[in-house]
Each structure stands twice: as structure tokens, then as C-alpha cells.
Amino acid sequence: MKSYTIQEINEILKGEISGNITHKITAPEQLELATTTEISFIGNKKYEKFWEASNACAAIVNEDISIQPGENRVFIKVKNADLAMSQVLELFAPPTPVFTTNIHVTAVIDATAKIGNGTRIGAGCYVGPNVKIGENTTIYPNVTILDECTIGNNTIIWSGTVIRERCHIGNDCIFHPNSTIGADGFGFRPDPERGLVKIPQIGNVVIGNGVEIGANSCVDRGKFSSTVLGDGCKIDNLVQIGHNSKLGKFCIMAGNSGLAGSVTLGNGVIIGGSASIKDHTIIGDGAIVGAGSGVTGDIPAGKVMLGYPAVEARDALKQWAILKRLVRDSSK
Template sequence: MEQNWFFPPHDGIRLGDLAERLGAELLDGSAASRLIRNVSPVYRAKDGDICYMLSRKSRADLDTCRATAILCDKAIAAIVPPHIAVLQTSRAHMAFALAGEILQPSAMRPALTTSELSGISPLAYVDPTARLEAGVVIEPTAVIGANVEIGEGTRIGPGVVLGQGVKIGRDCTISAGAKVQCALLGNRVILHPGACIGQDGFGYGPSPKGGMIKIVQVGRVIIQDDVEIGANTTIDRGTMDDTVIGEGTKIDNQVQIGHNVRIGRHCGIVSKVGIAGSTTVGDGVMIGGAAGLNGHITIGDGVQIAAMSGVVADIPAGERYGGIPARPMRDFLRDVAEITMRGTNKNSKRGDKE
């Protein structure tokens, strides 16, 4: 890959110092003074780069690897070429994520669109009743509504609209084109471009004359500290209760979360997931891409839901579910195996006849 001017290399950190910060063991102490400047995938890593490897299945990538150092566990360390220093750790993936944060801090949240901007752009509109702490940056064409409160160090991108009474915590990033209304955001929240928070939930009742009557939506959205929400994701406000996103939860692009949904702490929700209204999701739940969750159900703590699953009923804590309708993973895999076997047998019989 050509030199990436969007994220230039770090000035350099000593490998020994980096190992200490990552909690990894540097197997060759003589390499401690080597400088690490960037992160890279194994197959094209060059001098000054650090990479990581989780499986021997990727060992062919080592043939072209010229990295200064690699993060891996003890089993993989044995196959690493001698010119690459080994940082041994049982949590190579986590350590690599921390290395990226150290080497590329500017990539950890969306950057300002305009250079050299500090304070409030003269091209933004800020209502006179809004209250802003020190160090808030508001970029051109943003609209800050009446009685909005924004905490210190928060960045508001171009084209952002914050509705009346919205409260944003400290060190948040609200990226270009995001819309927030009827919502309270904690500290260090990141909204990526186009995210829409706090609009009406989808609620209608039958009309005696035919058609549907809109049910009023007068709840809020509560987003706790350290939540990250992807581009074009939508989170509806509650009907009468609140929609809540728990501390540390990470939500991918193009996710739809309905009214009154309550999501626990440190969950991971991948792109295209849809969660219908009044569903409760516990702590530490992982939901694969394009899964759909029915309304008014409860997903227990620590549940894992496979991609493209259809969840129609409660799932107990700690379970792994998949399929349509979603069922315990062992049952889902058995069903898939049986269907595959039937198809193989049909094709075999057809071949015999021909």
C-alpha cells in the first residue's frame, strides 16, 4: 500500500517500552531499542511496523513479513522468523488494538473536517440559550438548538443538528450529518456520520375508520459513557419509557434499534441488525450482522447470536443461538448438516440415473 497521508506513522516508540505498555513479553531483550512506528498486517509489514498473528493457518504470510515485531502466543512464536522480534502474549488481538491506540491516536475517533478550527465556527448556528463548556468545537453548518448542553472537549461536526434540550457529555465526537433529539449522551460517546438518535419510534394503532393512528412517542434515548454508534444507524426514542444503550456498547453501521429497547453494558452489535421495540438485551451480548430480533423479548447476559439469525423468543443467559428461527447453536448446526446431507444424497441419486 502507498504511504497513507491520512494516518502518517508515529515518530517512534522503543519496542521495550511498547512491550511494557502492552503487558507482553519481549523474548529477545537485545531488540528493546528498535523503534516501532506503525501497525500493519503480517503479509506486507515492513521495518518499523508491528503486526499480530492468531493462527498457524496464516503462517504463509510470514514469508513476506519484514516487520520489526509481531504479537503472538507461545505456540506461534516458535514459527516466527528470527529477524522478527516476538512480543509474546496470550491476548495478541487485544494487545494489537492497544498498540494501534498508542501509535495512531488520531484514528481513535473521527477527525475534525476543518483544519485549524477551535471554538465555534461563525458558519454554525448556536441558540443563545445553549450552554457550552470550555474546549467545545463546533464546525460549519452545525445547528445547536435551544437549551442544549455540551461538555468540555466535545467536537460537533459539520451539518450536525442537536434538537432542543439535548445534553452531550465531555470528550464526545458527533460526526458530520448526525441528528440528535430527545436524547442524553454520556462522556466519550462517538456518533459516526449520519447517525440519527431520538426520532419517533414506529408505533400505530388501528383506526375504527380503517388505516392506522399514530401512537405518541414521548420517551427519550439515554446513551451511557463510552458508547460508539456507527454511520447511518438509527435509535428511536421510547414511547413513554426510555430507550437505553449501556456503557461501553459498540454498535456498527446501519443498525436499527426500536423504541423502548434496553441494551446492556459492553455489547457488540454488527451491521444491519434490527432490534424491534421493547426488547431487553443483557450485558456482554454479541449479535452478528443482519440478525433480526423480535419485540418484547429478553436476551440474557453473555448471549451470542449468529449472523442472519431470526430471534423470535427469549434466549437464556450464556447461550449461543443461530438460524431462522434462532435456536441453540448445536441444534442449528445439526439441522444444517442434515439438510446438506439430504442435498448430497439427492444429487448422487440423480447422477446415478444419468
């Protein structure tokens, strides 16, 4: 089991130690569950009140904390406790699943596929014709990568992921279990003789560097050209990204949110959980769409939107306050 002294942890964090303990720390844990050998963190002043009741022997805290650690307890003061805690979690992270050989004997790899040095491919995987995979990429068991895809260096693809033909993926990406990249976009048109006619989707998906796609999320291929996710985008579980949507750099989409076809997100856009975005909508750089909101029109850069249909946050809050008063008054 891994364990570290508070000094060893602080060598990585480069914070300021306040207080003292002599024993080693065995694990990180949240405040209310931590034991006397575990470290926790306080990332916001509103959580300071929980420190006294916690059994944690140590905590990573922001520099402006207003309480003391107490006897036989210790704080590491840093500029950003949340970011520092991520470094501690890396310290204690258990090893990833073991590969006994780089290419498992049950993996089916087409003779025309090119696999970079140090890339590992697990049991039951399929790699199709003319696929190119970079160096030091890890493909866990039962992944499917179809014809003419390209995948960069240092990417991790977890079990059950399907990457359809002609999709292109950058370096340092992570695809969590059962994500689907490049499935057909949802395109149908009514025909009086044939009912609903399927519109062929002949495009692909292009994903930049450092992108993370959550479990069971889907990125549909374009009807004509490409569905695009820019560098650094982070997509939660159970997210739908429709055909021909374009995401700028460092966008975030929380769980159960969805983009219809041909949506454009600028750089740094945040889409809250269960929010839905109408097709052909443009959302400007740095805009935020609150959880559960329904966006039916374009949003300028930097705006915060709430509600269904979504309006500017301050207007939504006013509307909710008025409705609350109406309900209260009608019950008198």
C-alpha cells in the first residue's frame, strides 16, 4: 500500500506546511469519511466548518483559509486546493490494468494497419484496413476501430468503444467505455411512397488533442463533411453530439446534455447537465448554458443562459421569483 510523509507530498505541491504530524498518510478521502491516517482538502471557505468534526489528519487548503489545523493535524496551504488535490490523487492512483503482451493474440489487426511503437492492443480488439495508430497508445480489450481511421500518440481507448470508418483522432485523448465515435447522424425525411427515408451520412468525425469522451457518449459523423471537436474538449457520460456540430477548444459538456445537428460552440463554452441545444444554433466563446436549459437560438459570447426556453440568467431568476410570488399569493 502506498504511503507518504507530509513532507514528501509537499515536495510535489510546493505549498506551505502549517502544523505537524509524524506518521505517514495512507490515502486521500473526503472530509466526512477520512480516517486519522488520511488526507482531505478544503477547496472553499464554506467547508471550513466541517474540519473540526473530520478525522482527517491533514488537508490541502487554499492560502486564505481562516482556521488552524489543530493539535497533531496539518494543513498544506496552496493557491488552488482543487488543482493540488488532483496531484495527490495521481500519487495514490492504483496501477492501470496490466498488459502481459503489447498485442494480444486474439486481437484482429488488418495487414494494412500501421501500429506505432509502444502501442498496446488488448484481447478481442479489431483494427481495420489502412488504420494508423501512433506511439504509446493503449487500446483496452474489445475495442473496434474501422477502416482508414487515424489515432495519435498517447491516447487511451477503453473497452467497448467503437470508432467508425474514416474518423481522425489526435494525441493524448481518452475514450471511456462504450463511447461511439462516427455513428450515422440522425437524418430522415418523409416520403409519401416510402415513409421515412434515411439520408446517407457520408462525413466523418475529427477530434483534436487532449479530448476526453465519457462513457456511453456518442459523436455522430457529419452528413457531408466533419463533426469536429477542438483541442481540450471534455465530454461527460451520456452526451449526444449531433452530426456536423463544431466545438471550439476547451468546451465542456456535462452528463445527459445534447447538441442537435450543425450546432457551433465557440472556445471555452460550458453546457450544463441535461441541457439541450437546437440544431443550427451558434453559441459564442465563453458562454455558459445552465443545467436543464433548452437553447432555441444563438447565444452571444460570454452570456450565461438558464431556463426552458433559455434566457439570460438574470432574466430567468427574475421570472422564477415572480412565479414564486404568484404561487404564494394565490395560496393565501
